[in-house]
Amino acid sequence: DAGVIQSPRHEVTEMGQEVTLRCKPISGHDYLFWYRQTMMRGLELLIYFNNNVPIDDSGMPEDRFSAKMPNASFSTLKIQPSEPRDSAVYFCASSRQGSTNEKLFFGSGTQLSVL
């Protein structure tokens, strides 16, 4: 298995532009998570899905952020409009349903810079 695949690896954009981050979870995994990592706040959970359904989006910072999972093999995180304070590394992760003790597998992340 190729693992969790994220694209793009790096994104540089200007303030006000729309940004879309993409994630392909590991096949067979029923849970998908979006995390954000910054030096100041560490790793924060933004939202997670179970069987393509958003379960908890309480970590989404504001309405500028939205996430979708149209099918079991694809998810997007969109920021519109983007702001410099959104600059961070965004990680997607997936795990298998059925046990509370399944490991979490992370993608390589998207380094986002908003100028």
Add this chain to the structure above:
Amino acid sequence: KQEVTQIPAALSVPEGENLVLNCSFTDSAIYNLQWFRQDPGKGLTSLLLIQSSQREQTSGRLNASLDKSSGRSTLYIAASQPGDSATYLCAVKTGANNLFFGTGTRLTVIP
């Protein structure tokens, strides 16, 4: 809210030394605790997962212990190697599917 603390924030040791990384959490009602490794510019790799009912887990040169009642976990690395240099994060799972992460310990193993 669960808070996870890792001490020290950074650690440098000579190759071959045994070392211990510490993790503490404020709410003992956890499902499990995971130790992750993160290399620069990369994602996180799960190293060990300890269930709430377990005391420790071992994988190769790594041993993780859990004392849930005191809110503590340690990651022991035996005979450290330069390839062990990375940031190590612990995370606790509490209810639902949220993992609360510590800020990590940056380990440097000097050849």
